[in-house]
Amino acid sequence: MVVRLLLILVLVLVVLGWLRSRKASRASAKPKAAERAAAPTDAAAAQPVLPCAFCGAYLPRADALPGRGGALYCSEAHRREAGDV
Template identity: 40%
Template sequence: MKYLLVLAVLWVAIWLWRKNRREEMRDAQRERTARAQRPPGAPSVGPPQAMVRCAHCGLHLPATDAIAGPGGTVYCSVAHRQAGAAPG
């Protein structure tokens, strides 16, 4: 009798395992199909930007984010522009 119980438990475990595998395979197939049907969109990153170096701390940052200083120098923040312009 105990062998029948062990066999029944084993059968249920195998059935559950195979059911979960089938669902995973179905989900993976749906994902692949959806990915293949998706139109190619714009790239996730923008075009390259010119980089400049802060004259005070040496940080490289995009030229569009830089703050212009005297004499064509660029800074990463207003505080660094003020520190760079200060004598001493």
């Protein structure tokens, strides 16, 4: 009877250790995948990011709308509100 209880206890401890090791290995693998997903591509890294002259939000140069005097805006509404139409 005591031997069975000890055997069950050892089995439970082995299973718990195995589950913890799987959880730890998954946790260490996730940041690596996230880092790869967040890494910029060559095209994105080469494109400058500039602030909107009205609200200060940063956007890629290719998406910015030009105003008079070289000012850049994130939207047509901000360009109009700034009086730069």
